[in-house]
Amino acid sequence: MLVTDGVITRVEPGLGTDGQVLNAAGMYVMPGAVDVHVHSRDPGFPEKEDFASLTEAAAAGGVTVVLDMPNTVPAVDSAGVLEAKAALAHSKARVDFGLWGLMRSSTTPDELEEMAAAGAVGFKAYLAYSFSLSRKQVLYAPGSEDPDLEPPADYGTLARLAPVVAHLGLPLAIHAEDPTVLAAFRRPLLTYQDLLESRPPEAEAVALSAAAAVAREAGAHLHVAHLSSALGLQAAEDAMAIGTTLTLETCPQFLLLSADDFDRVGPAMKMLPPIRTAADRAALVDGLQRGVISMVSTDHAPHTDEEKARPLEEAPSGSPGVQTLYLSCLQLAKDMGDVWLAPRWVSESPARLAGLENSKGAVAPGYDADIVVVDPRRKTRVAAHEMRSRQRHSAIEGKEFDFAIAQVYLRGEPVGQGSKAQGRMVRPALVVR
Ligand SMILES: [Zn+2]
Incomplete structure (x- = not known):
């Protein structure tokens, strides 16, 4: 492979030994x-994480x-907040970054267009989460009558704005939990079973189906x-079968863990939506395969x-x-019989979602030399205290993978521990329809 100015120029054997050779x-x-x-x-909660620690962990x-x-x-x-965040991230990022814009229930078409022009990769609607007008913050506050809280974006918001998103050619991402289903199942969270029952899968399915109907009518790309x-x-799958443009992401924690692990892991594995039953886990692994x-x-x-050390209710x-x-996906892919599924899940498909399919997501001429060298002869055991994130806990603490990340390159430059702020903002190629 030959890399010139951060871009892969040739991928073939026998390219000589000029320059730096790996x-x-x-x-x-x-x-x-x-x-x-x-x-x-970042900005907001530097005690939890910031762009430097996030991207150092990412690079590693x-x-x-x-x-x-x-x-x-x-x-x-808004475009103004997006631009300010982009400048902040650029000063700290060890790897490249893109920014999602927020779709509030009060968002206007102009605001979406301005955020797109400022480089947003898409828009996210949190269907069960309010917005604090004074704190400028997305909050989970079900049932609150506080006048400071703007109601969550709902299916009406999606119906009103999905045509604008479709016109901009960007994805519309949703946090798929229906607030009325959640309201029907609210309860104190004394046990993990309470958490599961308070966020039932119906909430996900209902939100997904309704949003899919709206997106399909608008010709928008829905991302769950x-x-x-x-x-x-x-x-x-039902929505896809009738022609909805819909992409799905799932997460390693849903593929590697189930509710049965809670007694061992504790609140470190509290997340929303929750890690569900072994049957849900099996269905997701199958859907990925x-x-x-x-x-x-x-x-x-x-x-x-x-x-995260607090009791379940407060954590x-x-x-x-x-x-x-990457390690989680390499292991899942190996267990399915083909390690090369992993880069499809974590690189090729995500690059397409982000509108970066011409520069990221492949080791091929013309693509950025963002390269991961994986050693299949070394194992890695997850030890959160050795991680680069500011927080040193992990829901998959102790898991062992049959691989190690040997070296990582960003546009041809090595990155990882101690690397500098060399990340750039990525912007989707805007295709206004
Ligand atoms: Zn999230």
């Missing part, structure tokens, strides 16, 4: 991962592009974040170690994961 004999040379779902917490794990969700503080609901249930998968679920993202969502939801994405 010997990857016995290794897999794979494209860097594009994690379409991370929470940098072979993730060379992260797409950051808009629920930082202030939330990314963190798919967690067999019922949600069935709803998605069949290609219906085309990508794996992390929903990397750090909270402080102290916060916040979410857990770090960006550093173990």
